[in-house]
Amino acid sequence: MVNIGDVARAAGVARSTASYALTGKRAVSDEVRARVRQAALELGYTPNAGARALATSRSNVIGLLAQFLPDEFAPAMLQYLQGVTDTARDLGYDILLSSDSDGPGALKRITDSRMVDGVVLLNVAEDDDRLPVLRAAAQPGALVGLPRDCTGVDVFDLDFEEAGRAMVEHLARLGHRELILVSQPEHVVERGGAYVWRLQNAAVQAAAAKGVVLHTVFGAATQPDIGRDLHALLDAHPGATGLLLNNEAAAAALPTVLRSRDIESPADLSVIGRYSDEFARTFSLPYSSIESAPDRLGRMAVRQLVRRIENQVPDGDPYVVRFVHPELVDRGSTAAPTSASRQ
Amino acid sequence: MVNIGDVARAAGVARSTASYALTGKRAVSDEVRARVRQAALELGYTPNAGARALATSRSNVIGLLAQFLPDEFAPAMLQYLQGVTDTARDLGYDILLSSDSDGPGALKRITDSRMVDGVVLLNVAEDDDRLPVLRAAAQPGALVGLPRDCTGVDVFDLDFEEAGRAMVEHLARLGHRELILVSQPEHVVERGGAYVWRLQNAAVQAAAAKGVVLHTVFGAATQPDIGRDLHALLDAHPGATGLLLNNEAAAAALPTVLRSRDIESPADLSVIGRYSDEFARTFSLPYSSIESAPDRLGRMAVRQLVRRIENQVPDGDPYVVRFVHPELVDRGSTAAPTSASRQ
DNA sequence: TCGACGTGTCGAACCGGTTCGACCTTTCGA
DNA sequence: TCGAAAGGTCGAACCGGTTCGACACGTCGA
Numbered sequence A, B: 001m002v003n004i005g006d007v008a009r010a011a012g013v014a015r016s017t018a019s020y021a022l023t024g025k026r027a028v029s030d031e032v033r034a035r036v037r038q039a040a041l042e043l044g045y046t047p048n049a050g051a052r053a054l055a056t057s058r059s060n061v062i063g064l065l066a067q068f069l070p071d072e073f074a075p076a077m078l079q080y081l082q083g084v085t086d087t088a089r090d091l092g093y094d095i096l097l098s099s100d101s102d103g104p105g106a107l108k109r110i111t112d113s114r115m116v117d118g119v120v121l122l123n124v125a126e127d128d129d130r131l132p133v134l135r136a137a138a139q140p141g142a143l144v145g146l147p148r149d150c151t152g153v154d155v156f157d158l159d160f161e162e163a164g165r166a167m168v169e170h171l172a173r174l175g176h177r178e179l180i181l182v183s184q185p186e187h188v189v190e191r192g193g194a195y196v197w198r199l200q201n202a203a204v205q206a207a208a209a210k211g212v213v214l215h216t217v218f219g220a221a222t223q224p225d226i227g228r229d230l231h232a233l234l235d236a237h238p239g240a241t242g243l244l245l246n247n248e249a250a251a252a253a254l255p256t257v258l259r260s261r262d263i264e265s266p267a268d269l270s271v272i273g274r275y276s277d278e279f280a281r282t283f284s285l286p287y288s289s290i291e292s293a294p295d296r297l298g299r300m301a302v303r304q305l306v307r308r309i310e311n312q313v314p315d316g317d318p319y320v321v322r323f324v325h326p327e328l329v330d331r332g333s334t335a336a337p338t339s340a341s342r343q
Numbered sequence C: 001t002c003g004a005c006g007t008g009t010c011g012a013a014c015c016g017g018t019t020c021g022a023c024c025t026t027t028c029g030a
Numbered sequence D: 001t002c003g004a005a006a007g008g009t010c011g012a013a014c015c016g017g018t019t020c021g022a023c024a025c026g027t028c029g030a
Helices: A004-011 A015-023 A030-043 A049-056 A074-090 A103-112 A131-136 A160-174 A186-190 A195-210 A223-236 A248-261 A277-282 A294-309 B004-011 B015-023 B030-043 B049-056 B074-090 B103-112 B131-136 B160-174 B186-190 B195-210 B223-236 B248-261 B277-282 B294-309
Strands: A061-065 A094-098 A118-121 A141-144 A154-158 A178-183 A213-218 A242-245 A270-274 A288-290 A321-324 B061-065 B094-098 B118-121 B141-144 B154-158 B178-183 B213-218 B242-245 B270-274 B288-290 B321-324
Touching: A004 A015, A004 A030, A015 A030, A049 B049, A061 A074, A061 A103, A061 A294, A074 A094, A074 A277, A074 A294, A074 B074, A074 B094, A094 A103, A094 B074, A103 A118, A103 A131, A118 A294, A141 A294, A154 A160, A154 A294, A160 A178, A160 A195, A160 A242, A160 A270, A160 A288, A178 A195, A178 A223, A186 A195, A195 A213, A213 A223, A223 A248, A242 A248, A248 B248, A294 A321, B004 B015, B004 B030, B015 B030, B061 B074, B061 B103, B061 B294, B074 B094, B074 B277, B074 B294, B094 B103, B103 B118, B103 B131, B118 B294, B141 B294, B154 B160, B154 B294, B160 B178, B160 B195, B160 B242, B160 B270, B160 B288, B178 B195, B178 B223, B186 B195, B195 B213, B213 B223, B223 B248, B242 B248, B294 B321
Parallel strands: A061 A094, A061 A118, A118 A141, A141 A154, A154 A321, A178 A213, A178 A242, A242 A270, A270 A288, B061 B094, B061 B118, B118 B141, B141 B154, B154 B321, B178 B213, B178 B242, B242 B270, B270 B288
Antiparallel strands: A094 B094
């Protein structure tokens, strides 16, 4: 394998000069630079990543800690991955992907061994056990998901409170007086998915403020079950004219459920979900929804992480906790309730 | 950061001895080994990955080259990723994930810089432009997907020929005489997805041999379109009593289409798909299917790759081209055609 | 009693980059 | 005309591991 010594020899200069010519970290005469570049090209020289990492203590790799949970919806996860990998590549970084079920262990391994310059954590739980490890690490970290304690890390998440409020207020404004909110299953909450509560609590508050009845319920995350749950719900609350979904499986199952009950949306029932536009297209979902923007969150996390790695943080540089504003994508599934609604 | 010199000093031995004590590559007295281990533990020593890679020319990292194509179904892709990452971790390797749209460029970069010990290529096309780069690389590679030329690499794929035959013969055996096969869209084929042809050709041949009429058609890969395609198909071939799906979007859309046409499966129409069981569960699909086993293919590729990296290939060690036998998962969506079928 | 051998340890070299200080020209201003 | 400054190049050291050959010591057989 050709190394920088070979290049230097071919160009008739010292190794250090070849290095300076290629990295541009010191001034080099135009003539020498041209000779070195030419030699590197002809010999097909590529710097050895390990050697460079050793010398510079920089690997140009970002660690990505994901968890492929069975009740995590695949399309959303893939969008996170795509946002992260694409952005990293644009900024000159590669991605080391870990889906190890032992999150803290994997994180400790890759940071202590200096394989990565920084880390992005996905699926961050309220009391995530990877956080202590991350804080003890030498590298910076960016999170997607809001933990209880945000010190020492940059945090990005959808504004679930605002999402909950927006959903309720949108339907209240149209004149709805009885709504149902279907959340993720309870075990997601127990695992630390506080965002379920954040959305639900805000929705409950907004409903109270507007004088709207809101039934809340946890739905299943898997397919045959959630369909049954939806049927049971619609049976239990015949007066409800609006349905709010913070549960991707429920959104995917709803068209079938509504058709079999002969319910039309929005004529008989107004529906608002919370999922990504990509998700809506994949499943051909006709419901208006709060955009959850997984790719955008991944992109933001990587951007900030790289800024921190390269010390471009504006002086003072407090750690950020940034919420993405929930955008309502109107797909025409909401309308004012009619007297004929849901008889 | 604590390095092996610190550990050696704390244990009162030479650096080389500390290295031997920790790696076990030479005999060391029990007493010294214990002292070194103790020191390493107390100091919280973790070897520097870059330094180790430089010294051993081994990174313990496997490159994973995926392409997140818009018409690639997310659940299947995620299953590949999971199979690959889990298996790699079990065998002591980390995963460097690239979803770069410039596949050959990314591959060249990570192999030439010696960031990886080997590479897994997903979505391999018939004339994949990453293959020349891979063959020129110093590291071994394993493919998921069958290219025209398999020299120099290990190849794993579903046996699509057998899958096509099995689908047709299964329905022929039940007495069906007119079938429809819905394949992936034509641009998937043009991109090099030869597996579409492999399945279709085998199906056509099997149909001819059994004296069965087989209509073949390319369907869309996105949701509103494929539904329309399916309706058009069923209109065009009122005599068909069996439907074969080599198109995941079609499988996802079919329940809605059948319900709206009041067609029952298998009473009015027998259906066989080709997708993973995981996929079937996610979408709650009630159709029997040929298991496409993405996680298993990912696992096989990594296993063989690691064997090659570690030179455990059985002597002789020809490169392998291994096809996974298609298993038919019976979900009860096929039956003998009745006289009432599809009037 | 001596030499051969095996075991355990050490020092030094090496992997392939980067970076620091020194040195040599050349240029420019005083 | 001289000295300082600027520009360009070089050699050597360093990053943190691994690995090779040498060597000291104890054991065993002849």
